[in-house]
Amino acid sequence: MGEDDVISTGVTCARPQPVGVFPLPAGFLLVPGGEATADLRRTLAAGKVPVAWPAELAALELAYRGEVVAALGQLRGDDPVDRYNRFVLRPAGADPEDPVALRRALGDELGILVDVVRFALGELDEPPPPGGETDEIAAMVWSAHAAHAMAAGRTGEAAGLLERAIAAAREPSPGLAAQLRSTAADLRRGVEGPSPAVIAELTAALAALAATDLTVGRAELHLSLGSAYQELAGDDPAGLKVAVEHYLSALRLVRIDTAPELFAAAQVNLATAYLTMPMAQASDQLRVGVAVQGLRTALSVYTRETHPERWASTQLNLANALVYAPSAHREDNLREAVARYQEVIAARDRDADPLGYARARANQGNALAHLGLFDPAQAVLHEARAIFEEVGDPDAVLAVRGVLDEIARRLTAKPT
Structure with a gap:
């Protein structure tokens, strides 16, 4: 489907759409409109947050800021896109709109996203079968199938599905392609361990995200790279220093209130690296103090319960x-x-x-x-x-x- 094509089912919702680029639930939302929203859609699809949002997209702006309840209150329309976005943002336990009717209202190309969302929320045991979708929508379907394969331990199949998803997203949605490349690199690390080839793949994935506003994704890659370098380093100070730099980079990108588990994991790994480094001089004692404080901070996230x-x-x-x-x-x-x-x-x-x-x-x-x-x-x-x-x-x-x-x-x- 070409740039800014409009779905021909009565739904005013041009392509490309920035689905899958940003963290959920905002990452599942559709941006309505045609040419009027083209620049904004392309900005989001590239993994960047718009400098300004048009007033008619106030609900999406709130959702992308994490204000889900306020965003839901702004979605009052009866058109298929508003209905779908309400379906995405509905609180846990709320009765959803009939998914069959919603899928039909969105049309063949976009309707499959309803079941992709249901699969991601655990409402379906399996992702929907591909039905001839194109570009970023196809990438969302293939990535859902990759997630299903990963959960079942079929890592080889998952890797192949991710490659199909990356290829589908590369042109219309570079932000989604970069996110999927990150997932593929992390999957490879889980299979192969911290090999030089895996580190190269993780580094390339990080470079693909470098120009984006996807701070959580970048922080996750810094954490993965730090862990890989630390595992390879053993007690070698040079290797541990590289690991430390990645952990510090992760901690500069996220806060305990924005990504608590990621923040805590980075603090624990940083502390472990600091405590492994040899103490050659008195100033090295400062590292121990930083490590102790980092572990205390992590315990405010990791509780026994x-x-x-x-x-x-x-x-x-x-x-x-x-x-x-x-x-x-x-x-x-x-x-x-x-x-x-x-x-x-x-x-x-x-x-x-x-x-x-x-x-x-x-x-x-x-x-x-x-x-x-x-x-x-x-x-x-x-x-x-x-x-x-x-x-x-x-x-x-x-x-x-x-x-x-x-x-x-x-x-x-x-x-x-």
Whole structure:
């Protein structure tokens, strides 16, 4: 379908449409009108936010700002586009308009978006079958099928479907094509790991988004690249420095109130990288302080109730950092670490996760030993060692035995 063609079903809704470019739900909305909205549609399809919106598109402007309830209140028309946009923005649990009638009203080319939306919202188990759609609409259908394949673990099929979607979107909607390229690069990383080829693909995807206002997508790619570089680096300072730069770039693009989970993940990864770097000089101690603060911030997002696994992992990272962090308040840090280990231990099921339970116990025993509380430290460490022996982890047994031996030496050297 050509530039600014109008769907010939009585629906005044020209192409290209910026569907799939921006985060949902705004990313599913249709922009009404023909030539009058051409520049705005092209701007959105390129992944850029318009400098100004026409008054008649106030509802869309509100939706793109995240003010969904206010946007919904502005959509009062009975034409198919307003009806569809209300369908997209309806609150969870609200009765939707009859999807069959809405699809018929939108016509063959745009109507399939109704079922793409329903699939994305979990109202359909499978995406709609392709029906001869073109350009960015075809890309939306192929990307829905790619998401379905990914969810089923069919990664090879998903990669092929994403390539079809990228090809369909490349000319009419460069913003959508860039987003899909990012998804494809991340999928490849999940399959291949952090190989040089994967890093090159992620870097190319980031470059494709560089000129856009798609800050969340760019931040996600910085996070993926940072994670890849960190995994490849091990404890190599040069590689870790590159990872840190990507995490910092991600944190400059999003805030805790705009993308809380992404922000928290970047804080945790940045902290892990900082804590892995060797401390060669006194100024390096600042990194530990930044890491501790970042982990504390992440825990305002990761709670035991909402993110139990990430909460436990972040708690353990913070406790570990507190044990070894240079500080004038070392005893306070150690006591806080002991308490944080205890929170994780209380949340762990010894029978369901014996290794996780034992590791938390071993770390807690080490912190108690640093505090000079040798009796409770020994009790906790003996329990951890018994579990490690039971599950067959000889390296962990040796590590615990080393701490117990050090406690024994200190007790022997202690004056009576």
